Amino acid sequence: MPRRGPNNGGDKRDRILRAAVKIFSRNGFFNSKVSEIARASGVADGTIYLYFKNKDDLLISLFEEKMGEVVADVRRRLAAGGSAIDKLRIFIENHMDLLERESGLVEVIMVELRQSTKFLKDYTPVKFFEYLEVISDILEEGKREGAIRPDLNVSVARRAIFGALDELCLTYVLSGKRKYHPSVTAAEVCRLLLEGLCVPGADVGKG
Amino acid sequence: MPRRGPNNGGDKRDRILRAAVKIFSRNGFFNSKVSEIARASGVADGTIYLYFKNKDDLLISLFEEKMGEVVADVRRRLAAGGSAIDKLRIFIENHMDLLERESGLVEVIMVELRQSTKFLKDYTPVKFFEYLEVISDILEEGKREGAIRPDLNVSVARRAIFGALDELCLTYVLSGKRKYHPSVTAAEVCRLLLEGLCVPGADVGKG
DNA sequence: CTCCGATGAATGAATCTCCATTCACTCAAG
DNA sequence: CTTGAGTGAATGGAGATTCATTCATCGGAG
Incomplete structure (x- = not known):
């Protein structure tokens, strides 16, 4: 039950942002992969694009x-x-x-x-x-x-x-x-x- | 005479550096292409690698x-x-x-x-x-x-x-x-x- | 209450583009 | 002829973005 369903808990966007802070601070924006951020936030690559227009927009x-x-x-x-x-x-x-x-x-x-x-x-x-x-x-x-x-x-x-x-x-x-x-x-x-x-x-x- | 020959006048390295300053300042390091710098310094892409180990080294x-x-x-x-x-x-x-x-x-x-x-x-x-x-x-x-x-x-x-x-x-x-x-x-x-x-x-x- | 189609969040493999780097080749000079 | 600076087209890899597909959830019909 906790894994699937629309907008599981509503915290996804925030999880992604927090992960982005971690990854960007570690590697810098240009050396960070979107897929890394996805992994770090426990989300699929494509999911990030549901919440942000693109990598720039995420930053x-x-x-x-x-x-x-x-x-x-x-x-x-x-x-x-x-x-x-x-x-x-x-x-x-x-x-x-x-x-x-x-x-x-x-x-x-x-x-x-x-x-x-x-x-x-x-x-x-x-x-x-x-x-x-x-x-x-x-x-x-x-x-x-x-x-x-x-x-x-x-x-x-x-x-x-x-x-x-x-x-x-x-x-x-x-x-x-x-x-x-x-x-x-x-x-x-x-x-x-x-x-x-x-x-x-x-x-x-x-x- | 001025176009070919080894190390044409010895100013190539400096031309490349000067062009790099111009291009990097305009676009930032990550958005600058090595080929742009080559063009701006009037040199072939490969020539840059005769004077610098790679893009990082150039910076x-x-x-x-x-x-x-x-x-x-x-x-x-x-x-x-x-x-x-x-x-x-x-x-x-x-x-x-x-x-x-x-x-x-x-x-x-x-x-x-x-x-x-x-x-x-x-x-x-x-x-x-x-x-x-x-x-x-x-x-x-x-x-x-x-x-x-x-x-x-x-x-x-x-x-x-x-x-x-x-x-x-x-x-x-x-x-x-x-x-x-x-x-x-x-x-x-x-x-x-x-x-x-x-x-x-x-x-x-x-x- | 149960079943079923609709919905849309989420997925992640495939695509598509871009660009640093390489290297086979050219040619001026010695 | 030999050398090696210079060339620039071709390569290889990387990674952002897409999209066909999956599946939990929901609401209406029976």
């Missing part, structure tokens, strides 16, 4: 749906309140911590999103932009509170912050997760971003 | 040799002297400026290097590490001069700096080079890195 759905969960989750954590600086800290810690909770997903996003954003025609990474929005929101709030420089260019800063975190996650993953534990790194980056590289009060030659 | 050679030139070039610019802070500024401006001078190369490195570092067995991006070394050297020098916080974790900071720059370059490229001119962005990032996000003297709640 895009993965980005949007899983990234959507990540955005919703971090928004929930931030809603708890606190100052903008607190929130930035929470955001950063949460980002680095994703590596432990959802390492496969983070790896796929880090490594494949660029490729896809650049080469897949008519794909806009909507949920990824939302993630960047979360950073903007925090920075703007910080300005209002007077904690963050009012002349900060938020749209450059949010990219810089994301880029820094992303690169550090990548380092962690590529090192076989041996160097720089996420929580240690998070603290270090927080300080770098908040205080900068210089010794307090040093003349930096503005301009 | 790796491209990374190492072109990146090597980039490293040598930035080192030359930095040798001029100045304070560590000046040098960091030069480094950042140079990095962002590469997008104008060598956009194809920068795009290939940004988009393909991650894939390759992660999935190509036994490939260590030596020249890329050297590029990171350049940042470390500047930061260490800054510590010695007393301009940079002595407790800064250099190996986290250099990755964060690279990541920030890389992401900003990517944004510029993906926006069709319409948003955030490199030189403007460079100035903004410099300030972010040197002074941080906060208003001077603000309490950040260290620890």
Whole structure:
């Protein structure tokens, strides 16, 4: 009884997505076979095409749906309140911590999103932009509170912050997760971003 | 006379590499055909295999040799002297400026290097590490001069700096080079890195 | 209640396309 | 004549996608 019948339990689509995360993160999109994903999700090759238009669509759905969960989750954590600086800290810690909770997903996003954003025609990474929005929101709030420089260019800063975190996650993953534990790194980056590289009060030659 | 004969002028290998940069940056590694690169470099398909072991090797050679030139070039610019802070500024401006001078190369490195570092067995991006070394050297020098916080974790900071720059370059490229001119962005990032996000003297709640 | 045809989810072998790589051959130069 | 760089058509393998087929389930008829 548990094997056949239409839409056996309704979890097939999700099983496929989860398997895709695993396979894509292990081999990369181009080196992953649809048949591998089928095997890993306990489904026939053809079944994947009942739920996704094609291999590209599988990857895009993965980005949007899983990234959507990540955005919703971090928004929930931030809603708890606190100052903008607190929130930035929470955001950063949460980002680095994703590596432990959802390492496969983070790896796929880090490594494949660029490729896809650049080469897949008519794909806009909507949920990824939302993630960047979360950073903007925090920075703007910080300005209002007077904690963050009012002349900060938020749209450059949010990219810089994301880029820094992303690169550090990548380092962690590529090192076989041996160097720089996420929580240690998070603290270090927080300080770098908040205080900068210089010794307090040093003349930096503005301009 | 100019068409036939062994190693016609000795520039074939370089023509192939240059064409590869163009094609890979346009289509991505996996969507590029070896025959396209052959056509673009005015060479037969088989000729490519006289100079490179296979398609992967072509990409790796491209990374190492072109990146090597980039490293040598930035080192030359930095040798001029100045304070560590000046040098960091030069480094950042140079990095962002590469997008104008060598956009194809920068795009290939940004988009393909991650894939390759992660999935190509036994490939260590030596020249890329050297590029990171350049940042470390500047930061260490800054510590010695007393301009940079002595407790800064250099190996986290250099990755964060690279990541920030890389992401900003990517944004510029993906926006069709319409948003955030490199030189403007460079100035903004410099300030972010040197002074941080906060208003001077603000309490950040260290620890 | 039982039987039967309709439905459509699921399957996975077969197909179809694509492309990296090879290699038998060409020919300029020494 | 010999050498070997260069060629590009042919090959072989891979893997995305298709589709004819299977079978659990369901609803209506008897």
